[in-house]
Amino acid sequence: MKNQSVYPDIEPPADVAPSTTSTPEIYFGATDECTDWQNARDRVLLYLRSINMPPILGLSIALDVLRRAVKKCEVSTEYYPAQAAMLSLHEVLTERNLFPETRAFWDRRKIFCTSESTIPLNETAGILSETAAFSGGLPVAPPLKRGHMQPGFMDRKPVRSFFGRLFRRKKEPDRPVSKRTPKVPQRMVANGQPPEVRDEP
């Protein structure tokens, strides 16, 4: 029961029954402030549950978060309980690298994955916990292998050209060549590469 690896952050029970008057209202209940703290607790637990946090780890994080939130509220009056709790939760998750896509994480990381690459997803996020086999990545799309599609020649005035062809005596080649300059880089044509195929990094 008292295995530290299973309950890493839980402190002795004496902590939850304080006798000093300096203890915040959070530990008692039956006041407005207590209701606010209950909401904060519920929200933290809801968030942890919605990311499929393992139960024991989740509760230990919640405890840590609420303690930090209480401290935040003591230090500054600009926070209300739910706000302080959620800010603390994001701090804790970032510190433990459990759910790194917080604002701080985004700010640290300038380049995120493109839609064509693999997405690093932390398995504790829950939704993709089974994808750990993909070495932490989720393929949304395969690597790009770009080509291009250029519309072929088509008469802009087919009726006129049809009757023109019909009444014209001289023989024409079967396949007409567009008068417009092809939009293909000339260096590729010069290299003997098929113009329809283009390699891009």
Added chain:
Amino acid sequence: MNRKPIKKFWEKEAVRRRILLMLLIVSTTAVASGYMANVLPHMGRTGLEIALIIFFAMLFAWISIGFWTSFIGFLILMRRYNRFTINWPSYANDPGIEKNARTAILLPVYNESVNRVIAGLRATYESLAATGQMAPFDFFVLSDSTNPDRWVEEEAAWAELCKEVDGFGHIFYRHRRPNIKRKSGNIADFCRRWGRSYRYMVVLDADSIMNGGTLVRLVRLMEQNPDVGILQTAPTTVGRDTLIARVQQFANHVYGPMFAAGLSYWQLGDAQYWGHNAIIRIEPFMRHCALPQLPGEPPLGGHILSHDFVEAALMRRAGWEVWLAYDLGGSYEEAPPTLLDGLTRDRRWCQGNMQHMRLLLTRGIFPAHRALFLNGAMSYISAILWFMFLNLSTIEALAQAIFEPKYFPAHRTLFPHWPVWNPGWALTLLASTGFILFLPKLLSFFFILFKQRQAKLYGGFIKLSLSIGAEIVFSTFFAPIRMLFHSKFVFMILMGQKVGWHAQPREDRGTTWREAFRFHYGGMLLALIWGFIVYTINRSFFWWLTPILIPLVLSAPLSVWSGRADIGRMFRKYGLFLIPEEIKPPPELKSLKAYLAKLDTQAASLGIDRSKGFVQAVVDPKINRLHLAIQRQRRRVSPKIAERRRQLVQRALTEGPDELNDLEKKEILIDPTSLSSLHELVWESPEEIFSGRWRVSTP
């Protein structure tokens, strides 16, 4: 680069067959038009009667194409041998597909029901996996969805699906923001990004399902026929419960195979592509099938709406063959659930087919494809021809009743002009038209009964007979309604009115009375006035018009009742309009039903409805994270845009998601900074915002 114009082995035969078709059509039309001339009081000697005969001839030629196609199809199916089929039985025992024959299965979606799309994808995926030949196949959900809720819903559903079927690395998702060129642009976008990684692509529709064995077979056929650019299957319609859709499903199953076999007989390697449930060789498709923009403005200019026919024509112009594998099963689609949904789709197709008329004389297009363009356009133009024919007939009948016949014209004649109305001849003509229209239905009945011996898959001999009879009644009732709408569509397009792009409903929603009257009141009013005038002036002609007028007068109730799923189910209970897939459902359709039921009953996360994709992306940490991960990398934006987005986030927070429009929601979704900020701010917000505005339910 086009292929060398090598003479194909089937081309000579194709020319012979098409000449035969032309002869058959011309001869039957000439005989029937002769009868028509004799039926008319002045034997076709007046201007009005000449016009009537011309319209009649065009309409008769049109219906006789269908008749002869079905008749030839019947002969082919009865013989069970077709020298030029692409699907030779000997190919069935070939070894597996080589790994280089990589094939992408594309599922373009546009604001469709996500549950239906994902359930269909899963059914196809698992059917393919069951063949043991999954290795060369990849699936792509190519989303063009503009609805922000649907977009997020698709992403979440894709991730869930991959997780459940272990499909990561085989099922991919891509969302395209600018929907240039609609579906054809969506496919072209795939080709540009990943086309060079694959040899083939199988294009599906959002409501398509394909059997895994059929997919494997399609790839094999393409491997064995290196000259084939597009191989189209003949999809069968399944899965609907509304009455009108069940009638269409039944007709598609009973008459469809014969018609498809007949089409294949005339077309051979010049077949058309129907835009879905077909396999395409990507390399020539990328080279030759990029669609040009037509000069001018929509509806007749701009982007080509019905891209499929044009792509087939371009493929053929480049020297590649296009075949219809009419006898390949395991390919399914769904019919529109209501009459109005079907008409909405027809409106779009009508515009696309009318655009094809501009390509009719384009250089390099093969004659067979020019004929297909004309045929497609005639599907709608025939409606206006029929409408004009009825109008001219009415004018003729009224003129007969109002004006005194001139027995003795101004110039001298030996005999007086004696207008003759021969009801016997009229009945003969009516009977021969009925013969042309209904004989294919009878032939299908015989084919099922005596050759296939599968009447029990349609409920047995009696129920099959009753269903065919009821289908004839239904199609007779709906034909005038469709005629009127199609005429209106053609007229509106010629007047320059263009069509929008709306998602096709994929569920059995009905038609409300309000909707029905809004769409049909014009036709009902027209029929009442028309009927009243004819009844007052020429009562005998009125009875000839009743098969047209009665359905038009009843069009609103017909539209409502035929769109109801409970009436469709009642018919099913009595064994009418049954199809083999209902009596003996194939595994992929069973799976579809099961997955759909499962998805529809899935619980909401955090008390947020699954259809509220935007709220989920903002509130649910998992969905939020997934969406951010799928987005492209952050981009620097100008301070002005950044400030606008900051204010938008603030407004979204305080006013809630209901106060944002789709564009504002999308702006938040495309910007990782805004979305992640809003996510944190919502969770940090006071209770009245968190539970009140964003409606997150805490336990």
